[in-house]
Amino acid sequence: MKPGILLIGRTGQVAEALQRHLAGLGPVHVLGRDQLDLTQPAQVREQVRRLGPALIINAAAHTAVDLAEREPEAAFAINATAPGILAEEAARLGAPLIHYSTDYVFDGNKPGAYDEADEPNPLGVYGRSKLAGEQAIAAVGGEHLILRTSWVYSRHGRNFLLTMQRLLQEKPELRVVDDQIGAPTWADTIAASTRAMIERWQAGEQGSWGLYHLTAQGHTSWFGFAQAIGEHLKARGLPCAELLPIPSSDYPTPARRPLNSRLDCTRLAREWQVSQPNWREALIDCLK
Template structure:
């Protein structure tokens, strides 16, 4: 008997995760029929747009990669942040419930204040400091309040070949700066966007019962500071490109580099629940840097 093919609707297809996820799903034609949309093709803040697309497609799985991720910009772009990060997920969740579809939604470590000394568990109480974290937490709650089948995947320090991220910023600055100050008192788990995409695909295949619904953590290991991550980026860059001259990286404190939005000092996430329920291991960010960094130069 042939295997059933699941119809999958992906939002935010031009983002870091959405782009790689769409590429990977496209190669799995015997398991998934992909409907992939960037913001121009599907604006999740438009309830009419969401209803029409989902009614037309009637997907089995909805994967929301769309988000307002400008952490500092969110401090002044409040209405837009909540529209994309709360209302959009709410509209998707309502339609997921109506169609008995599974909604997989990407959330963030910024729902926590960063004051805990140990890695955060899913059961720890969120306490976001900035607008971005508050809007993402509001989105999580909006999804859960609909009662739809859902997996909310909190992740951190995402980097990939597409879109803007810390790795690309470091490589770009490294070409023009002899010295570079990088924050050394914020700690987290860098996470490769391709690994997030792989985790989502595994969840899509293994989700069977409503008891699997809920919040999960998925991020990279080992945990490091931004300073340590920058040092490793330049270490790998000089191995890949003999002509790349890395700058001197200087460890600085958060207080020396003030930004509009306060970042959590501790963004480390405990990912045991995801491994227990879906057998998904943490992202090996160092391995992915070594294997994929060449693509970041393009």
Template sequence: MSRILITGANGQLGFELRRALAALGEVFALTREQFDLADEAAMLETLDALRPQIVVNPAAYTAVDRAESESALAHAINAHAPGVLARWCAANDALLIHYSTDYIFGGAGDQAWSEEDAPEPQSVYAHSKWLGEQAVRAHTGHHLILRTSWVYGAHGNNFLKTMLRLAAERDSLNVVADQIGAPTSAALIADVTAQIISRYRLPTQKFDYGTYHLAAQGETSWHGYACHAISHAHSLGYSLQLGPAAIHAIGTADYPLPARRPTNSRLNCNKLQRAFSLTLPSWQTGVEHVIERLFHSLQTASASNTQPCPG
């Protein structure tokens, strides 16, 4: 059984990786407090103690706007730490799986980005993630870099959960409609990672290291994403103040933020699907599944609160 280290275990992707990888080996799921990517010495001490054969690194500095004023910390976690992990993996014959982002692309045009397209990061966060990719490639050939987009899940904070919360509190919302991509669930990313690791462990299978795009199929805007989510939540019986008709489309210029976002976040995932014999689901499927999980949790909590006290 493989010894697998997961960083950022309490993040939305780390949380799903703990579930998906549990059956694949001895899993060490470490939180930020247990494995701080901004502390190189502590990282190396932990790696030397645990001796993982596979390092899975979903941990990252993801506060996109705050990174504009916390550049040093963003670069320490997103750019420098992946290189530290890569050097250790190279020296210890371990596989490194590292996650990156659609934000490394400039965002022009309307074609889906391939792995061969030239990055053009537009923000501190995006630049730090691009440098992290380069550090991984520079220090170990035994790596997988999985670029993904618009990640959300039932655990942690994300756009989907924010929309559901606001729809329960307000009678209208304004949501950006000129940024296009594919909402991708943390559960999907984790499940694909598990399939890749299972293939890696088969000695008879050719294993293709390198960079891959991993996102749900199809495309939408943040506005389209919000409308679909609220429509499905209504169909389940969510208690909401508004419906899709009250979600108004606005432009990026109408909602200025410190960090620039790419308008085109489409990712071409054909390479991943061919290499690992995968068929990725539509973005709508994942969104609906997470909403159903959240609704089930609400119902369970409500039923627990209304049960009479024993005795």
């Protein structure tokens, strides 16, 4: 019998995609927030020990960046304390842990793409809590993969793609930030890459455990991303607002965003033979 997989997270973008992409890899036990409260350490330990999985995937997180500024305790409980506990329980079972992190661990001041050796310097509570989660997992030292990604979107949940599709059809004019740069990354790309890594592990052909960057290739701004979404609407004969580029200073938010969110994924391709599509190609596939 193939090893059982514990997937933590049910309704999030990456969790939803993983539920489809993990099919055939073995029994998958999915725990949503109604079955597992990540702010309760004892409950986290109890559920992992009850299921005794051969692999744990943590696709749950406190991802409301601005809300995290108002509720740091909840953000740290879910993004930092819980991943550390999962790492401890995974190590106790001799099971690998796959965990997802974020470009927000960086301040965005580097001119080029960040690699795994670059020093994190988060700007807000969300980034600090996610970095603390990375550090908690690394401190345990068991077999683990921390996969940093960026600008995640899908046809599911709440994200930039779905918001733009709605607003571009509702409004005559739309102002979008043009000085934040990153790689829009489809949740299915993340899930497919995760599956490929699990298959290599199951075949005994895994790369080195540790920290990796996993985003689509290429980069754009939020304005460029919105333009690409608008082009698809126009191609379908749907209404599309006029887009106007603005600086981040014209769109203040409670939490500061990194201006440069580009992540270098070279190490993932080298160590695990897993590469990602260009962000435009992935967007077209998603919109199909």
